[in-house]
Amino acid sequence: MAGLITKTVHLLAMSVSLWMAFYLFTRGFPNRIALRAVLALFAIAVFFLGTYNSFFHATAYADNLLASLILISLSCWFGVTRAFLPEEKRTQFRWMRTILYLLCSASIALLLLNAEVELRGGDALHAARLDLSPVSVVYGAAQTLTMFGVIFNLIQQERALATIEGRYYFAASVFLTAAFVYGAFAVFVNGAFPRVVEDVLVFGCIFTISLSVMRHQSFVERRTIWQDSFIALFGMFGIVIFYAALFLLFKLPQEALGNFIALVIITHSMYDLGREVVERWRKKEARHLKRSPLRMTSLQADALRLYLNQELGFLLSALRAESGTLAIREADKLIVFASQNSLELNTELPPLSAPATGLVRVDGAPCPTSFGRRKPTTVWKRLS
Numbered sequence: 001m002a003g004l005i006t007k008t009v010h011l012l013a014m015s016v017s018l019w020m021a022f023y024l025f026t027r028g029f030p031n032r033i034a035l036r037a038v039l040a041l042f043a044i045a046v047f048f049l050g051t052y053n054s055f056f057h058a059t060a061y062a063d064n065l066l067a068s069l070i071l072i073s074l075s076c077w078f079g080v081t082r083a084f085l086p087e088e089k090r091t092q093f094r095w096m097r098t099i100l101y102l103l104c105s106a107s108i109a110l111l112l113l114n115a116e117v118e119l120r121g122g123d124a125l126h127a128a129r130l131d132l133s134p135v136s137v138v139y140g141a142a143q144t145l146t147m148f149g150v151i152f153n154l155i156q157q158e159r160a161l162a163t164i165e166g167r168y169y170f171a172a173s174v175f176l177t178a179a180f181v182y183g184a185f186a187v188f189v190n191g192a193f194p195r196v197v198e199d200v201l202v203f204g205c206i207f208t209i210s211l212s213v214m215r216h217q218s219f220v221e222r223r224t225i226w227q228d229s230f231i232a233l234f235g236m237f238g239i240v241i242f243y244a245a246l247f248l249l250f251k252l253p254q255e256a257l258g259n260f261i262a263l264v265i266i267t268h269s270m271y272d273l274g275r276e277v278v279e280r281w282r283k284k285e286a287r288h289l290k291r292s293p294l295r296m297t298s299l300q301a302d303a304l305r306l307y308l309n310q311e312l313g314f315l316l317s318a319l320r321a322e323s324g325t326l327a328i329r330e331a332d333k334l335i336v337f338a339s340q341n342s343l344e345l346n347t348e349l350p351p352l353s354a355p356a357t358g359l360v361r362v363d364g365a366p367c368p369t370s371f372g373r374r375k376p377t378t379v380w381k382r383l384s
Contacts, residue, residue, distance in 0.1 A: 006196040013203040014048035022269035037213045040076035043069045056255035064111040074146040075104045081153035107142040127186030127193040168212040175205035308338040
């Protein structure tokens with residue numbers, strides 16, 4: 001019974017983490033905070049998939065790989081929580097980031113290069129009991145300090161409980177603290193502690209911080225509705241349940257169930273990713289088309305101005321006039337639109353005092369002629 005519960009929790013945690021990783025990548029690219037969250041979620045999804053597969057194909061070196069994924073996920077979440085700090089605090093505690101990243105990198109390198117070191121003691125159903133070795137000491141120090149770094153960043157958040165995102169941060173700190181305390185008891189106390197409790201607490205921490213990042217993407221970055229993420233989650237959950245039921249109906253090997261569910265989530269998420277790419281391209285083209293009429297209006301206005309200048313020249317020749325102006329009405333003003341030896345273009349003529357219809361005569365200032373004499377300008381405009 002304990003094994004069934006543990007496997008179910010690992011499958012559920014893997015499914016939600018993997019879906020959230022693709023969802024945040026699809027909606028959040030190229031935001032750096034979202035990309036850090038994506039990497040953390042993807043690492044924790046692979047971790048839970050590996051723990052599920054370890055029930056059927058257990059190897060000592062696999063524990064080292066899974067421990068490395070935990071460190072990658074924790075260091076990424078440290079970066080996520082640090083990104084929300086004010087600029088002065090990020091600058092003030094830059095040394096902390098450098099130390100933690102170097103420590104985590106060194107620990108991951110030691111874990112991957114020392115295949116003969118068995119990191120986990122006991123079986124897959126119980127929490128880890130680390131064997132004393134240089135690799136386990138560095139790993140324990142990196143995990144502990146990174147957890148404290150995440151909690152420290154959460155505490156440094158100003159007005160942490162004033163917003164919903166802040167409440168998610170607070171809940172995440174509670175989950176993370178509880179997971180750390182539980183893991184410490186499992187390491188130092190001689191006893192068998194169920195592993196599923198620690199995994200649920202770790203997943204709860206990552207899930208609550210992911211909700212905060214998703215809200216940030218919805219309301220700040222994308223200006224979409226918050227319900228979009230839940231609709232997508234329930235849709236994916238229904239798809240996974242359907243395919244899992246088919247898997248069990250055809251009595252396929254149970255050890256392949258985790259990989260099968262991961263494949264279902266990846267394929268359907270790739271479809272969502274492709275649709276998002278097309279949607280962003282469509283919006284980009286729509287913005288381009290919205291700007292195009294403005295440019296076309298300017299070009300059409302220039303062409304119309306040249307045409308009217310030409311027609312005005314023909315009219316003046318027929319009237320044997322030396323100069324003339326063609327104006328258009330905008331509200332209660334007349335704006336010069338075409339001109340021959342008269343006022344400059346876009347000149348504003350005196351306000352109209354005549355009725356809105358009929359023939360209006362506007363006496364303007366003197367203007368130069370082709371013979372160097374100055375004559376008063378008279379503009380006739382038929383109003384309709």
